[in-house]
Amino acid sequence: MQRLDIKFSKEIGSYDKFNAAQCFNCGTCTALCPMGINILPRILFRYVLMGMKDKLMENKDAIYSCLLCRMCEDNCPEGVRIAENIRVLRRYIGRHVYGL
């Protein structure tokens, strides 16, 4: 059981421009991902939106597996800036976990 904390997403949102709220979970991005990691990127983004910080940290590998190829982004019907969002997450983790 995970406790939702919308503050975390606001923290990331204010930290940098993270946009995923308009995602309507169609799954096109996941289907197109050449890395075949099924939480990439939509479930990952929901973890951020819902403030599930622990879940996000558990999936650091997925965040760093993304090739930033933008195949998903080009095909997103809602125009979510997926690659940029992944970069935001990497920056956040780099700063807060690895102290970079």
Add this chain to the structure above:
Amino acid sequence: MNTDAENKKIGVFICHCGGNISDYVDVEKVRDVIKDEKGVVFAKTNMFSCSDAAQQEMIRAIKENGLDGIVIASCSPRLHLQTFRAMAERAGLNPYRYTQVNIREQCSWAHTHNRQAATEKAVRLVRSGVARTRLAIPLQEIRVDTTPGVLIIGAGAAGLRSAIALADMGLKVYLVERSPEPGGFIKGLGRLFPDDRDGEEMAHSLSKAAIEHENITLFTEAEVVEKGGSVGNFLIKVDIKGQNPASFNVGAIIVTIGFSPYTPKNGEFGYGIKGVITLPEYKKLLAKQKRGVEYAGKTVRSIVYIYCVGSRQSAGDDRYTYCSRYCCASAVHTAILAHKLDPHISQFHIYRDIRTYGKYELLYTRALEADSLFLKYDPDEPPTVEKTNEGLLVRVKDRLTGNEEIEIGADLVVLVTGMTPGKGGRLSGILKIPIGKDGFFTEIHPKLRPVETVMNGIFIAGTAQGPKTLSESVTSSLAAAAKAAGLLLKGHVDIEPLVAKADADICTWCGACVPACPFDAIRQVEIKDKKIAGINPAACKGCGACVPACPKRAIDIEGYTDAQIRSMISAMAREAK
């Protein structure tokens, strides 16, 4: 014109319907058989009987041959009965001396596998049509004078709006409201979607306009207790609290009794726990707030909305299986209002499906931009609400992350409740208008006759018909006003004469027909000191339920008399004899 059945001159027109009929029925053969039928003096096939050219030709044939009756074997009367009646009238023939025989839906389309049998069946159908037409007598439409007044039951947004519209057209309006004040549901709800107008203000301005209108009489704390008469001239009795009952005549009735918001059962999604409230309660709460959201003296930081409460439920005693349609948009709009009051508030929407259709999609997008978070739940695993030391706790499985189990701490839980049928009490019994499976009043046809009921002159509008948004409610109320005005401003209504008629010589008034009539059209009358059944043609629907109930066989339906039906059966079964 000849009224003697033996010497009637009948014309028969058989339609190819392009190929819809002629592909499966040998229409030429049907014509060849029918042209020798007794009384038939003219028989012809048409490619499209409904076409202008064919109608012109038929008119010429009627005039040139002095026809007393015509039979058109074509499609369903639903499609072209009126077309051909008008054509008969243009040819100077009483429209009730024309019979339409359906050899498309009832023959060619039904028997595409057997051309020969379909052709034989078509012959029999047309023959029975000829038999009926031979006995047809000219009938006149029944003209009823109308009273230029309308009764509107329910003074909510829909009732008030239609009352003002009708009063503006110069009709007298009696507006009957059960509660002490007009205005209905929107009162006190605060700002309403989609334009943020205040519900209180709207209810007030509508009520004011209605009260000040010289053509509107408003009765509050009043209830309709009796309805007599029929279309064009209803006699209404209204009970008013603490006063003498009022009686008046109206030509039409509009029912806008509205709905009741669903009240959750104790314990349903935590209802009963402090801080768990319904959407209308929440809207009333927000309407009073200037800055920030406060509940019971505390600042609210986190709100959880649970959707589809009292809608789309398949189990339980109260089955509200339908979607209430307005609640998603209303909840989403309210979340936008809450965000405006306090941009730091956290809002979680736990939904089954979101239906913010049409323009209201924009509200959904605005809610997203206002940091609302949407979580989808499975109806088999609905969210739970409980009270803990830290406050309210909502548990839910989020389908969008593959059923991740989630806890949300909330200061306020809003149950987004649906609409349930309005409490009409005895009204459906008094007005005799049908109620659908969801408990709301039903119209004749949802697309083609959306505010009319099976009772002539009685209309329904607003949420009395089913869940609606405010704008849909007002739209339908104005449609009902237009329908009522269309009926009354002419000063009279013409009713189809295909109604029941009792033979005064045979009827001995036993009263057996009265309980058989579903439309309350039969009363005892006295003609030359003899008591007989008097049938009100304006109330009679020509259903024929009274006909078999009569032990003396005194009742006939005009256009479908016993003699006509018997002759049709004989004609169909001729070879079998």
